[in-house]
Amino acid sequence: MAAPMPSEHSCFFALALCVSFLKCLLINAYHSTDFEVHRNWLALTHSLPVSQWYYEATSEWTLDYPPLFAWFEYGLSHIARFFDKEMLVIQNLNYASPATVLFQRLSVIAADMVLVYAVKECCKCLREDKGKDLLGKPSFILTVLVLWNFGLLIVDHIHFQYNGFLFGVLLLSIARHFQNRHLEGAFLFSILLNLKHIYLYIAPAYGIFLLRCFCFTQNNADGSLQWRGFSLLRLVALGTIVLTTFAVSFGPFIALGQLPQVLSRLFPFKRGLCHAYWAPNFWALYNVADKAFSILGVKLKLLDMNKLPKASMTGGLVQEFQHSVLPSVSPLATLACTLLSVLPALLRIWHRPDGARGFLRCLVICALGSFMFGWHVHEKAILMVILPLSLLAVESREDARIFLILSITGHYSLFPLLFTTQELPIKIFLMLLFTIFSFTSLKTLFRKGGSLLNPLEATYLLGLIPLELICEFVYPLTVWQKTFPFLPLMFTSVYCALGVTYAFIRLYISLLTCSDTTKRIKTQ
Amino acid sequence: MKHRDTGKKYNSVSLGLALWGILGLGLGWDLFGSLAFTLALNYKQMELYHSLPFFCYLMGKCIKQGLTGRGFFLLAKIALTVLVTFALCWMPFLSDPKQSLQVLHRLFPVDRGLFEDKVANTWCSLNVLIKIKTLLSRETQLFLRPVCLVINEMPLIAIWFLLTSTFSMLPLLLKDGLLLPYAVTSSAFLFLSLYLLSALEKTTDEELRLSLSHKLTQHCLPKLSLIIKWKFWFSLVAMAALSFTSVWLEPPAKLPDLFPVLVSVLSFLQFLGFIIYFNVVQLMEPQRKKSQKKTN
Numbered sequence: 001m002a003a004p005m006p007s008e009h010s011c012f013f014a015l016a017l018c019v020s021f022l023k024c025l026l027i028n029a030y031h032s033t034d035f036e037v038h039r040n041w042l043a044l045t046h047s048l049p050v051s052q053w054y055y056e057a058t059s060e061w062t063l064d065y066p067p068l069f070a071w072f073e074y075g076l077s078h079i080a081r082f083f084d085k086e087m088l089v090i091q092n093l094n095y096a097s098p099a100t101v102l103f104q105r106l107s108v109i110a111a112d113m114v115l116v117y118a119v120k121e122c123c124k125c126l127r128e129d130k131g132k133d134l135l136g137k138p139s140f141i142l143t144v145l146v147l148w149n150f151g152l153l154i155v156d157h158i159h160f161q162y163n164g165f166l167f168g169v170l171l172l173s174i175a176r177h178f179q180n181r182h183l184e185g186a187f188l189f190s191i192l193l194n195l196k197h198i199y200l201y202i203a204p205a206y207g208i209f210l211l212r213c214f215c216f217t218q219n220n221a222d223g224s225l226q227w228r229g230f231s232l233l234r235l236v237a238l239g240t241i242v243l244t245t246f247a248v249s250f251g252p253f254i255a256l257g258q259l260p261q262v263l264s265r266l267f268p269f270k271r272g273l274c275h276a277y278w279a280p281n282f283w284a285l286y287n288v289a290d291k292a293f294s295i296l297g298v299k300l301k302l303l304d305m306n307k308l309p310k311a312s313m314t315g316g317l318v319q320e321f322q323h324s325v326l327p328s329v330s331p332l333a334t335l336a337c338t339l340l341s342v343l344p345a346l347l348r349i350w351h352r353p354d355g356a357r358g359f360l361r362c363l364v365i366c367a368l369g370s371f372m373f374g375w376h377v378h379e380k381a382i383l384m385v386i387l388p389l390s391l392l393a394v395e396s397r398e399d400a401r402i403f404l405i406l407s408i409t410g411h412y413s414l415f416p417l418l419f420t421t422q423e424l425p426i427k428i429f430l431m432l433l434f435t436i437f438s439f440t441s442l443k444t445l446f447r448k449g450g451s452l453l454n455p456l457e458a459t460y461l462l463g464l465i466p467l468e469l470i471c472e473f474v475y476p477l478t479v480w481q482k483t484f485p486f487l488p489l490m491f492t493s494v495y496c497a498l499g500v501t502y503a504f505i506r507l508y509i510s511l512l513t514c515s516d517t518t519k520r521i522k523t524q
Numbered sequence: 525m526k527h528r529d530t531g532k533k534y535n536s537v538s539l540g541l542a543l544w545g546i547l548g549l550g551l552g553w554d555l556f557g558s559l560a561f562t563l564a565l566n567y568k569q570m571e572l573y574h575s576l577p578f579f580c581y582l583m584g585k586c587i588k589q590g591l592t593g594r595g596f597f598l599l600a601k602i603a604l605t606v607l608v609t610f611a612l613c614w615m616p617f618l619s620d621p622k623q624s625l626q627v628l629h630r631l632f633p634v635d636r637g638l639f640e641d642k643v644a645n646t647w648c649s650l651n652v653l654i655k656i657k658t659l660l661s662r663e664t665q666l667f668l669r670p671v672c673l674v675i676n677e678m679p680l681i682a683i684w685f686l687l688t689s690t691f692s693m694l695p696l697l698l699k700d701g702l703l704l705p706y707a708v709t710s711s712a713f714l715f716l717s718l719y720l721l722s723a724l725e726k727t728t729d730e731e732l733r734l735s736l737s738h739k740l741t742q743h744c745l746p747k748l749s750l751i752i753k754w755k756f757w758f759s760l761v762a763m764a765a766l767s768f769t770s771v772w773l774e775p776p777a778k779l780p781d782l783f784p785v786l787v788s789v790l791s792f793l794q795f796l797g798f799i800i801y802f803n804v805v806q807l808m809e810p811q812r813k814k815s816q817k818k819t820n
Binding site for chain 2: 010014025
């Protein structure tokens with residue numbers, strides 16, 4: 001006899017609870033230096049007065065998040081006292097007692113409740129198909145894709161970060177925009193910016209969308225801008241909210257005259273074009289092309305080997321480096337490239353806003369454009385693309401296909417973050433679990449109209465399996481492991497960069513060629 | 525299904541083979557089932573615990589088919605399978621009688637004590653009152669596998685049993701530093717099985733196979749199923765409380781083994797309850813009609 005079908009609410013609760021159980025099991029797994037970073041911040045916010053927060057430098061991991069996050073750590077530190085007082089002493093560098101680990105891990109799991117709430121709100125915004133059974137509903141699939149997201153699990157709960165909480169705020173802000181509660185959405189985004197400034201990458205999308213769709217209250221009959229519909233009141237309201245949030249956050253530091261110091265901590269531009277492990281973006285391909293040209297040039301006797309700068313981009317340290325053949329890239333150049341890459345999308349939603357969905361698509365493109373062309377991008381930044389894209393993926397076929405390519409490639413590129421042998425089975429099985437689920441659920445959701453991926457895309461994705469086998473198992477046994485230890489990482493970066501670039505191009509095509517949503521609904 | 529591999533015992537092989545045996549018998553493939561079980565027995569002699577039911581079932585089946593006709597033929601086939609399998613497994617050691625004796629001696633070491641550590645069985649619990657010393661050995665996992673098979677038929681009891689078995693291993697798990705996995709997997713298992721199998725709703729008399737017993741005890745006891753439900757919650761609370769105290773409180777100096785002993789006594793009482801329950805259900809089960817599609 002079969003069990004009665006659980007209701008949607010209980011199913012959601014079960015999913016959230018079970019992923020929390022899984023996170024609890026990962027408490028004693030490997031954690032990276034980010035663990036010490038947050039312990040240090042707990043210590044310094046607890047022990048020092050506010051005026052010292054951005055000057056403290058006993059530990060190498062100085063405070064480089066905006067003030068609201070520092071206040072968050074301050075709040076946590078008061079609970080930390082009951083677990084282990086020693087973790088709050090700044091001098092206890094690399095302190096990691098069992099109680100400390102337990103507290104920090106539990107704080108991430110608890111903060112994820114924000115993400116759980118945000119997903120619940122997002123599910124309300126989806127266009128539901130009432131006929132489907134529970135497991136095939138878009139809301140169920142979205143819940144699993146976000147709450148059980150492989151990237152979030154390994155970055156937050158193994159590597160150690162607070163991304164779940166931050167993405168919760170982001171998704172909640174998006175949900176509010178879907179629900180036409182724009183002021184709340186703007187408020188949440190301002191808070192988010194003051195928690196982690198990496199979200200500046202998507203600020204243009206917010207800015208243009210709010211200006212176009214909120215400040216201009218009416219459109220002409222054909223959907224274009226009606227200048228007379230401009231509402232000064234709304235603009236002022238928006239401005240007040242944003243400025244107040246920033247004032248509350250940065251106010252104390254401006255009053256103390258510490259703003260330059262805070263900004264220098266937040267935006268340290270001394271680091272190199274690429275992280276030690278290259279994020280799979282355009283610059284990874286650029287670096288490889290440069291290297292290939294230089295080797296080719298030397299072989300064809302077009303270049304003199306002695307005049308080429310020494311290769312230091314593949315070393316472990318984060319340094320400045322020079323390109324040999326292609327022009328060297330400066331931070332300003334990357335900024336220009338990023339802006340150029342997102343400009344068409346921004347212009348598009350200015351001219352033909354597609355409501356909240358168009359905004360979301362533009363947001364995803366801004367995030368991906370910044371990932372592709374940004375300065376010193378972390379591979380973790382791909383999560384900023386994958387998570388909002390999940391919302392689009394459960395509603396549109398084309399987005400589902402882009403999501404599959406991007407998520408599988410992006411998640412695979414996170415593998416080098418967990419390099420310990422004990423975490424190897426975990427990362428492989430979790431990745432397989434997530435990939436198989438996303439593939440089968442999206443395939444079933446969009447079963448009308450043929451297969452989701454074309455043979456070329458499928459081959460590319462399957463190619464990740466031999467890549468993993470080579471990099472993880474075969475390569476360490478070869479002779480080259482000692483002479484070129486960075487090659488597996490480079491292979492991973494470059495291979496994934498191809499997939500990410502492809503997804504970027506497809507996303508753009510889908511944005512620029514899609515017709516108005518309203519027209520689509522009318523024809524259905 | 526949970527599997528505790530503390531100590532790397534590769535129990536899965538023998539338990540898996542025993543499961544194949546049960547599956548074979550369930551599907552009516554008697555020879556296959558006997559083969560699988562014999563292999564399980566030759567992998568780990570612990571499976572002797574399961575051998576009696578196998579023997580009785582197969583014997584009963586043969587007798588039912590008539591020992592003079594088809595039944596005898598079936599008996600001969602099964603006996604041959606078992607003997608040949610044994611012979612093949614023991615072949616290297618059968619050449620010399622001294623060797624075979626030595627193997628048996630190693631398999632059944634009568635020199636060891638009655639129980640190892642604090643085990644949740646009669647002898648250990650009785651030991652609290654009377655000091656006893658003879659031979660037995662411990663493995664609770666042995667009982668887990670067959671119980672998992674009935675989880676669909678009587679979910680609440682099966683879940684209860686499985687949780688008790690894990691709880692009974694608490695002292696060992698604590699020693700191995702497995703407190704966190706124990707707490708998380710027990711909670712997760714409890715939640716998931718109650719949620720997915722709706723175990724708490726399936727507690728009517730009929731579902732707990734207690735209809736006949738209820739008729740007998742109607743006069744002296746109130747609703748039997750309600751009692752069982754309350755006992756389930758009570759035992760959960762007791763197990764949780766004891767787990768908590770084992771971890772956080774220090775035992776008094778005079779009784780350093782207080783908590784492990786309490787754990788084994790509590791588990792024993794629950795296992796005793798299960799053994800009575802399963803026996804009652806087995807004995808009171810009405811004869812299945814041949815027209816029913818279900819195989820047993």
